[in-house]
Amino acid sequence: MQIEMTNIHKKFGANQVLSGVNFELLPGEVHALMGENGAGKSTLMNILTGLHTQDEGTVTINGQKRSFANPKEAEEGGIAFIHQELNIWPAMTVLENLFIGREQRNAFGLLRTKEMKELAREQFKKLDVAIPLEKEAGLCSVGQQQMIEIAKALMTNAEVIIMDEPTAALTEREISKLFDVIRSLSKQGVSIVYISHRMEEIFTICDRITVMRDGKTVDTKKIKETNFNEVVKKMVGRELEDRFPSRKPSLGETVLEVKDFTKKGVFKDVNFSVKAGEIVGVSGLMGAGRTEVMRAIFGLDRIDSGELYLNGQKTTVHSPSDAVGKGIGFITEDRKEEGLILDFSIRENIALPSVKSFAPKGMIDQKNEREFVELLIKRLTIKAESAETSAKNLSGGNQQKVVLAKWIGIGPKVLILDEPTRGVDVGAKREIYTLMNELTDRGVAIIMVSSELPEILGMSDRILVFHEGTISGELTKEEATQERIMTFAAGGQ
Incomplete structure (x- = not known):
């Protein structure tokens, strides 16, 4: 799936959030979307998936002008969004969360629980995840809940997956496995929009990067043609001399x-x-x-x-x-x-x-x-x-x-x-x-x-x-x- 978002504008009340943003996603690429908090990254993706409507600008998918009425319609159109703030139903089981809104039923309307469990286990196996399917999702750790959300998105057979800070709650081993899955999906032609503030991950997994600042597109480049300092300067409009300020602690009692x-x-x-x-x-x-x-x-x-x-x-x-x-x-x-x-x-x-x-x-x-x-x-x-x-x-x-x-x-x-x-x-x-x-x-x-x-x-x-x-x-x-x-x-x- 190829997506082009051209000259996108969006205002909430008096707050101009997006001012002429351009973004392109190619089939099978892992595209980093970076910018400071409030730069407009999530708003742009919410417009793509139908949560918001742009004030100006166009969205084309595979050359055809397109707009989704809501996220459900976007998902049916092949675009899944894994949000930074997890959408877990804590009182429901892991299995119920995985299939919420997409339950499989037989001709009599009864749940096909056995088939659903098989599909869930198959997806968990790909992610190397071991979470009991009958466990209440609210009793899972934040990291486990994140893996449930990732598994849920992968099970939609989406052509585009938007990942907003997907590794924020994951261990190093879980991150490594997720990257293996992303590379596999990319080879199958699935496109990934990867929103993250972890610079090391961007340079490890992504093909191209688009940087946003103050609701505008600053630049789009191939990852191999840029570097950490250049990306930071474009994000914040200035150079950060060091990632961490020097410390000269004076310890007390x-x-x-x-x-x-x-x-x-x-x-x-x-x-x-x-x-x-x-x-x-x-x-x-x-x-x-x-x-x-x-x-x-x-x-x-x-x-x-x-x-x-x-x-x-x-x-x-x-x-x-x-x-x-x-x-x-x-x-x-x-x-x-x-x-x-x-x-x-x-x-x-x-x-x-x-x-x-x-x-x-x-x-x-x-x-x-x-x-x-x-x-x-x-x-x-x-x-x-x-x-x-x-x-x-x-x-x-x-x-x-x-x-x-x-x-x-x-x-x-x-x-x-x-x-x-x-x-x-x-x-x-x-x-x-x-x-x-x-x-x-x-x-x-x-x-x-x-x-x-x-x-x-x-x-x-x-x-x-x-x-x-x-x-x-x-x-x-x-x-x-x-x-x-x-x-x-x-x-x-």
């Missing part, structure tokens, strides 16, 4: 210490500490127990045994509100479900954990709250019409910045960051890293869980590696390499 944390079947005998001004990176494969330990520290989950110390004093965190009261902030890996109240405004989301500080006498001082929120919006360069903009109307990267602002606002002693730059563009990543440095300069202790090894290596002062619920290795910044981290993550020595 131990702020948080975890002793013998154990939760049966999840993690066992976990011991570590973090000092004031330190960034401790936490690496490991998906399901190794990294996130679960962080949730326990924050009081979201109970432990069976173990002790927690803050500033040398033994303490117990009974709930997230208790954690906040003790100066612990937690940016969860799933901003949509756990990090934000999407129907609330930016102001309401940012002010929520700090609301008591604006209401010393039980009434919120709206002037102080507004000034507090505006300061954080400006500091984190959150792009929005106003502080009253609904969080659900922001791009993924700006949503992440709102979550960061929310927790920075409590003045934390300890800040846990679980995948802090997932789905965030290269320019915004740099801003987040710089902000982390500023926080540690003020004595904040940071624990950063990340699946991105360059991020772990670039920002951590010390690295803990998890394997099957235990810490299998600890490395200083000087000792750490990707190979050593992956060895520990796989259970090696």
